[in-house]
Amino acid sequence: GAVVSQHPSWVICKSGTSVKIECRSLDFQATTMFWYRQFPKQSLMLMATSNEGSKATYEQGVEKDKFLINHASLTLSTLTVTSAHPEDSSFYICSAPRGGTGSYEQYFGPGTRLTVT
Amino acid sequence: AQSVTQLDSQVPVFEEAPVELRCNYSSSVSVYLFWYVQYPNQGLQLLLKYLSGSTLVESINGFEAEFNKSQTSFHLRKPSVHISDTAEYFCAVSFSGGYNKLIFGAGTRLAVHP
Numbered sequence: 732g733a734v735v736s737q738h739p740s741w742v743i744c745k746s747g748t749s750v751k752i753e754c755r756s757l758d759f760q761a762t763t764m765f766w767y768r769q770f771p772k773q774s775l776m777l778m779a780t781s782n783e784g785s786k787a788t789y790e791q792g793v794e795k796d797k798f799l800i801n802h803a804s805l806t807l808s809t810l811t812v813t814s815a816h817p818e819d820s821s822f823y824i825c826s827a828p829r830g831g832t833g834s835y836e837q838y839f840g841p842g843t844r845l846t847v848t
Numbered sequence: 849a850q851s852v853t854q855l856d857s858q859v860p861v862f863e864e865a866p867v868e869l870r871c872n873y874s875s876s877v878s879v880y881l882f883w884y885v886q887y888p889n890q891g892l893q894l895l896l897k898y899l900s901g902s903t904l905v906e907s908i909n910g911f912e913a914e915f916n917k918s919q920t921s922f923h924l925r926k927p928s929v930h931i932s933d934t935a936e937y938f939c940a941v942s943f944s945g946g947y948n949k950l951i952f953g954a955g956t957r958l959a960v961h962p
Contacts, residue, residue: 737891763948774938774952775892824891828948836899837942837950839884841891 734758735827737840744815744847752810752843754781754825760805761827765837766798769822781808781825815847850875852941854953862961863931869924869956871913871939878944881922883913886936886955895937898922909933934960 734757744750754764762783767775779800780788787800797819799811812819822844826837855870873879880899884892896907903915913924922939939953 765949772957774954775950777949777951780949826892826950836882836894836897837948838894839892842889844889 735825735838735840737823737825737843739843740841741844742846744845746816746847747814749811749813750815750845752812752823752825752845754808754810754827754840756806756827756829756838759827759829761808761829762805764802764808764825764827766800766808766810767824767826769824769842771822775824778810783808812845815845817847820845820847850877850879850941850943850951852939852951852953854939854956856956857954858957858959860959860961861929864928866927867925867929867933867958869937869939869958871922871924871953873920873922873939873941875920875941875943880942880944881913881915882940882942882950883907883911883922883924884938884940884952886938888935892938895924929958929960931960931962933958 736755738753764781766778769775778793781800781802783802789795802808822842824842826839828837851874853872861867882897883895885895886892896905898905898915906912911926936955938955940950942950
């Protein structure tokens with residue numbers, strides 16, 4: 732089956748620093764990837780759509796200057812949390828549809844747990 | 849606007865008992881429906897999906913769900929649960945023209961007790 736990886740799986744950083752999270756599709760190309768965040772015992776909230784070769788599309792209420800997304804290639808999207816604060820601590824999950832925009836099945840990465848101290 | 853409602857935040861059940869996790873959606877366009885399972889500190893795994901065709905879909909581990917368009921529901925069922933089924937279950941919908949965006953329900957915590 733399709734595999735999506737994330738790196739790192741967990742990260743602890745100090746308040747005010749930036750942290751980068753990578754999302755890779757290992758055995759397929761993804762022109763689109765999605766980034767979600769999940770607070771403890773809550774559902775996944777879509778943050779943004781990462782588009783290869785163009786700007787990301789952010790959901791309402793998500794600060795684009797704080798959560799920088801770069802879709803560098805057909806297999807890699809990165810999420811950078813800039814000037815992180817404790818309230819940014821969360822579980823960040825990426826996903827990618829295999830088969831392009833006409834495919835409605837998504838494959839999820841294992842998630843990255845970010846803790847900001 | 850599209851939305852997904854999971855009516856039960858927690859469902860406790862004894863091992864080998866049947867279970868139903870409820871999911872209702874709201875959409876003015878065609879939808880594609882999914883159930884995902886999340887074990888503690890892990891990512892999401894696809895349990896089953898409805899894209900088209902037969903309205904009853906099954907997973908390899910005994911779960912099934914039925915798409916009911918008139919009731920806008922996609923309830924998940926299993927006739928006999930195991931301890932290992934304890935997890936968080938998320939219903940999600942993608943919709944025609946939505947460019948693969950998934951909208952998730954709040955999740956249902958299934959707790960199977962011996």
